[in-house]
Amino acid sequence: MASRKVSVRVEGRTLALSNLDKVLYPETGTTKGEVIDYYSRIAPVLLPHLADRPVTRKRWPDGVEADSFFEKNAPRGTPSWVRTVELPSPGSTKNRETVRYVMADELATLVWLANLAVLEIHVPQWTVQDDVATNPNRLVVDLDPGEPATIIECCQVALLLAEVLDDAGLPSYPKTSGSKGMQMYVPLDGSADDDAVSQYAHDLAEQLERDHPKLILSRMERRERRGKIFIDWSQNNAAKTTIAPYSTRGRATPSVSTPVTWDEVERAARSRARTQLPLRFDFDDVLGRIDDHGDLLEPLLDAGFQLPQR
Numbered sequence: 001m002a003s004r005k006v007s008v009r010v011e012g013r014t015l016a017l018s019n020l021d022k023v024l025y026p027e028t029g030t031t032k033g034e035v036i037d038y039y040s041r042i043a044p045v046l047l048p049h050l051a052d053r054p055v056t057r058k059r060w061p062d063g064v065e066a067d068s069f070f071e072k073n074a075p076r077g078t079p080s081w082v083r084t085v086e087l088p089s090p091g092s093t094k095n096r097e098t099v100r101y102v103m104a105d106e107l108a109t110l111v112w113l114a115n116l117a118v119l120e121i122h123v124p125q126w127t128v129q130d131d132v133a134t135n136p137n138r139l140v141v142d143l144d145p146g147e148p149a150t151i152i153e154c155c156q157v158a159l160l161l162a163e164v165l166d167d168a169g170l171p172s173y174p175k176t177s178g179s180k181g182m183q184m185y186v187p188l189d190g191s192a193d194d195d196a197v198s199q200y201a202h203d204l205a206e207q208l209e210r211d212h213p214k215l216i217l218s219r220m221e222r223r224e225r226r227g228k229i230f231i232d233w234s235q236n237n238a239a240k241t242t243i244a245p246y247s248t249r250g251r252a253t254p255s256v257s258t259p260v261t262w263d264e265v266e267r268a269a270r271s272r273a274r275t276q277l278p279l280r281f282d283f284d285d286v287l288g289r290i291d292d293h294g295d296l297l298e299p300l301l302d303a304g305f306q307l308p309q310r
Contacts, residue, residue, distance in 0.1 A: 010040075013081055013108035017115050024063045024117060030254045030283075036114040038248065038283040043107045045295040046246040052127035054085065054101030056241045057113060058120035064250045068119075074100045075116070082109050085128050090239035103128070119250040122241035126194065133238070135193050137304055139170075139186040140242050141201055142177070142232035146217075146225030150277055154182045155269035157216055157229040160208055162262070168308050173297055174265050176279050178249035178257035183235075183242060185297070187304035194238040196307060201233035203310050245297050246286065256286045259296035 005018045020033030039046070060068045074084045083105055089097040104110055104121065113121070125136035141161065143154040158174050161184060165172045170186045177183060188197065205218035208231060217228045235242050243249070243257045258281040268278040281289070 008111075010108040010111050011106065013079075013106075015079075015108060015112055015115065017111075022063070024060060024119065025252070025254050026063060026065055027252045028254060032115070032117060034283070035117075035119065035248065035254070036111055038254075038287070039110045039114045040107065041287055042246050042290070043110050045290055046244070047105065047107070047110070048295075048301050049245045049297065050104045050121070050123060052103070052105070052129065053123040054087070054099075054128060055104045055113075055244075056122040057102070057116075057118040058122065058250060059117050060119050060250050061117045063117075064119070064252065068250055072099050072101065074102050078102070079112065082112065085131050087128065087131070087133055090124075090133075090237075101128075119248050121244045121247040123244045124238065124241050125197070125236055126238060135190045136197050136236060136238075137188050137190045138300060139188055139197050139201055139307070140183055140235045141205070142181060142183050142235050142242065144181045144225070144230040144232055146222075146228050146230065149227050149229055150274070151176070151180065151182060151279055152268060152271050152273070152277065153215065153229050155265045155279070157208070157212075157231065158182060158184055158265055159262075159269055160212065160216075161204065161231070164204060164207065170305055170308070171299065173259065173300060174262065175245055175257055175259040175297065176281065177243055178247065178255045178281075179251060181229075182260075182279070183257075185300055187300045187302065189304045189306050192307040194236055198233060198236040200307055200310060201231075201236050205231035205233045248283075254282050256281050256283065258286055258289065259293075261293070261296060 005016045022032045024032050057071045083103040084100050086098050086100045089099045125138050127134050162172050172184045172186050174184050209216045209218040217230045247257050249255045271278050
């Protein structure tokens, strides 16, 4: 039976939370109340990575075994205190379409989103300043394994990519996707637009595919992906979003997109495991890692680097 509504105060905001005992992850019995608790506890490290970035949400109102949907516009009933910004929809012709985005810049907004069964928070590589979208301040590549490749091969590719970026004077920072693959980020200074950043990432992917054609794919064709790692450079397009660091995922179990160290990536790249794959983290794992490591992606919040000419 659904639980009654509970009124709570979160940093001066009043929220009505409902159905806290509803199971959102049947395999583990994880409830909506536990999801809200996780987002409340991870907020100190998550919120800086959401700051000034419009959030696209993926919601599972009846749990991960039921239907889900993406949501860009602020939903009906959005509290007046939730910050929103109306912007032209990226990719629309002549800026005729707009989106009223939610800006998740405080704990109360995170709690409100979790209460709506938002299990995934996706963000673009650009931010909003004075109600205007900026150039991207980070480059991202998504490493997507085609079966039977796994995150082990993703880590092998991540090390190859990090070496190329290092040679270009660009530090990179890895995280798991919380699903099958992983992402790598490079902090940028915002001087290059999304077309330039996308082209740079595309060039990197093509270079690595030429050097390692049996392992790496830079082209979008799904039929070519079996056993390879697709380097998805297109995530840098202004219309695209990437799963946010520390976001939960709407998978069978409550996995989390988790920043990892390069030492962990190196160990995983050498792993022979195929049944118990490395670099899988849930709520408790991630909260414990924050106690041990702090925010491994904190350097992304500092001033970034200029995109080199290729």
